[in-house]
Amino acid sequence: MSTTIRVIVAVALIALTTAAQAQTAGIRGVVVDDANEEPLIGANIYIEQLRRGDTAGSNGEFAFSGLAPGTYTAVVSYMGYHTRTEKITLREGETRRIKIRLQAESKSLGEVVVTAKGEARILREQAMPISVISMNQLSGTVNSIVDVLNKTVGVTLRSSGGVGGATRLSVRGLEGKRIGFFIEETPLNDNTDFIDINDIPIDMIDRIEVYKGVVPAKFGGSAMGGAVNIVLKEYPDRYADASYALESFNTHKIQTVVKRNIKEKGIVFGVGGGYTYSDNDYVMELSHLNNIKVKRNHDKYKKLLLGGSLKAKKWWFDEVEFEPVFVGTYRDIQGIETDIREAFIKSRAYILANTLKKDNFLIEGLDFDMSTSVAYTDYNLVDTAKQWYDWNGNAYPSVSPYGGELGNRYASDARNKKFTILNKLNLEYLINKQHTINFNSYFAFADGYPKDDMRELSIGKKAVFDSKMRSWTGGLTYDFRSGDDRLLNSLTARYYLYTMNTRSASIFGLDDKDVNLNKSDFGINDALRYRFMPDLMGKLSAGYDVRIPSETELLGDGYTISPSEALLPERNTSVNIGMLYDLTGKKPSNLQIEINGFFMYLQNMIRYTKGIIGAQYQNFGEMRTIGVEAEVKADITHWLYGYANATFQDLRDARRYEENSSVPNPTKGLRMPNIPYLLANAGLEFHTENIFGGKGQNTRIFADISFVEEYFYDFEMAAGQRRIPRSTTIDFGFEHSFFNNSLFVSGKIKNLTDARVLSEFNRPLPGRSFGIKIRYVLK
């Protein structure tokens, strides 16, 4: 193994030394607004001589490489701006850096309203303070969304295992259902838990937006404290993309997307999908068993994702889209405490989604955006083993005569069927360049039909019940932009309504009872951005947000989590303040420095609790967070990019007294257990063109280091208490593309030093692993 590493390192070093000698010409640039230097995301850059174009990314940047010496004509255009033409002359080996400033279109009398609103629409997209991770930059260096988010300042992913293992987002220490997870602004973590964050093929992602602190109203649902929104690629007219990745632990990933545009009819067809298989058979060290090492032997994972798309652009709406999706998952359940050998989970989801979009809907300046999805899901958990095993191979009879090895004291053969309808409506009215109003409505309808005959047989009575859930979130946002564009402010108010009708079994095994819930609450937040200088802006936001308990929290999961219908909503008061110094597109370094401070006070915190008599969610206590995060990224040279970030998040118990008492809380002021408090990431990326000669080739070699300081397993009151050890992992990889980014070959070593990494509650994560991927893009 060490020889392999040496060879890879040697290849990397050779590549680095050869780089300086093998450059051909290229153009790198950025498109900005002439008036305020704002990057123009989505601007088109077309090189006439090449007959090819590019779209400006999240920072307005674009690039053409592998060009022969000569003079080129670049035509740069953007809606609401004058098109501009630039002549660029390149010498052998030269990469020219240019900045293209576009001027807003003049407002002639006849078009003044339309143009002003068009411009405001563009500006509105940047009103909220968000961090955007462009996949243009990361593609090829990451295998999954987890890889991307783990590099992001203030964000951690709490994984429980290998491929397909449960993953929970954590933003500034707040995690689970408090953090929204959205695809194209549609919430996925409430009532739609059949899809995991890692199920989205990485190559289909255009960018990832991370909201910290306040979450804009245009995202439905009740995220509080942070959100991650995945924005998928807008594909060109003709497009095909296929990839295959082979990774350690017998992991295979196949992904493909095909798009076809019938321009004259305004119709775009697309199909895509992916299949993932993994044995996840990595070796884990069991801290509760004298650190013995065992191979994971029951963690097989299979996932099939199939999707289609029919988009019409001439059916009265600006865009009408229908998307059928199928998601099938199979997952063995891996034991940690005991050697689970038979239990598994299987799920299938059938989804049909529709999107309707129209600008200037009914009246001038009103934008209409509505998406509706209908889903039928079938979730199957089987736990019927008649014996369970310890890690020494000894067999013991299951507690119930009907079987069960998961420690539940009963057997399960559960089939949960659920029918879900989600509707999200967004109406945005642009009053003028300074003022915008946005109304958002998010409705969720879910009827659940759980069934578990085996469990009923084991315990002698019915334990799971049909349920009907309806929820509605309404949001109103008012955006203000000052005339000189120095100030942006976004004020949001939201109202939540939640109803549930079902029956529930008592946690103590008493009689069933009807549950009829009707909960409502409201939240408000405000975010502003002020530009002190063209390169320096400040951000300030504050929120008084609420999160209605989710269906699982209120009703349990039908297997191991008991209902807790009396839960109160969580309330979070937060303040965020930050500064951003940004030279992107203005200086060759593209330097960005960002520093943020944050404060949060969470009341009626909902926590998952597990005791002798089952598990359930309960309201407990108060927690306060003070934190700071900083990030710097820059092109150190024209061939080397680097980034580093660090987060310190100090979450502490804020309860003065024990519940219903005046006895001082002995853990007041102590750091919350099982939440990392100091994290850091850094990385370098070397990139060059035509490293091996020829043309149309790009190479990237990168290394990332990730650090998590040792943190507490419990509230720490005495020396010698168990902790979750510090971890430092290094990833190393490369990507090489041929034929002007049509064929990609990439490879990656994760956890290069084979460091022992433990997640929360000391769950063992994989050690060193390898992956190689080949991808072909037909443009």
Add this chain to the structure above:
Amino acid sequence: MFLAACIAAVVMTGCKKDTPNVPDGGKGKFLIETTVKNPDGMSGSSFLQLVPDISGNIDNSNAIPLGFSSPVAVVDNSVFIFPTMGKDADNNIKRYTYDLSAQKLTDMVKMDVPANTMPVNIIKVTNRKAYVPFYTLGVVWIVDIETMQKTGEIDLKPYSHKDSSPEPAFGIVRDGLYYLPLDQINENFMPYEDYRQVDVAVIDTKTDKVQKIISEKTSKLSFPTRPMLRNMIFTDEHNDIYIACTGNFGFNPTYLNNGFVCIPAGSTEFDVSKSWDIKDNVIIGTDENYKPASIFNCKYIGNGKVAAYVNIMELNGKNPYTSKNSMAVIIDMKAKTITRVKGVPLSDSHSVVVEFYKGQVFFGAYGDKQAGFFTYNPADSEAKHVCTTTGNPIDLNIFE
């Protein structure tokens, strides 16, 4: 800044983290265990330490950290620590030796046990031989205390109702027989609705064979002894065995039976005439006329009296893990009366310590205003708060 961050990353990677020293557990003849609950009330950390006396303020800074509510048992000068319940457990039993002269814990030895099987107590049979019941496994291990090796096993699974384990709880040895109560619980750790009776396995300590299972079906009592509480089975001055039965922990208003059953001296069968269901006894000294819905813990203090904690159903609240639902009482087995001990606050169910030492009853309580140990002299009218603890006091052993 970028450079600084890179340097910081390298430095952080390079420096070695000091392993904190494990405290030695203090010095003294009083061995106390405390639990600091996480906000959920169902998880947290426990701490074990020796203190010279039960007074003042006792914090946990010098205590040995344990898993949440890890059961502790003392046999002569050996201190056994059993794994906590559930997934957080270290799968071993630890044995410390109490050094009488130094009044310190020394020489820790471990014995591995299967995961999630709940070994929670140990009963000495001879100088080297002891029994360790495994609650969810339905077996009793025969253990050499000196070598901490398993030497045999008694299988109780055939005596289980419905499931694979009859849940052997806390036993007692009398006249060469090991009387081991069987809890017979369902998936919620509560007694089966169709099996409200008291089973006790009678095991010959010479042959380690089950002689018979005796059952008390008349009183409808159930859940004989909580498996980690050593004093819920005891003999009185007549060598009669009494077993405190917890029942449904006060959570089921339709089934509140709880009380005592008796196996008289000279007999290996129950004497149903001595069974006493206390659920209908009004607790003297309570304005609300509370009745005990469950016995949470008890200690025989002589002369037919038992100091105990009982559950008050009306005080269970929304969260049974943190509600102050446990009342300190004196149960008079002869007069059949139950009297509240004044001065001991209502406690949550984690803190139900009852010990008896030199004529004083020690109650450990976690009340709404006070937490710690309280002493009660049966001759006095009221208990005194003598010691404050950090967190819940959950056990007290005293070395002589």
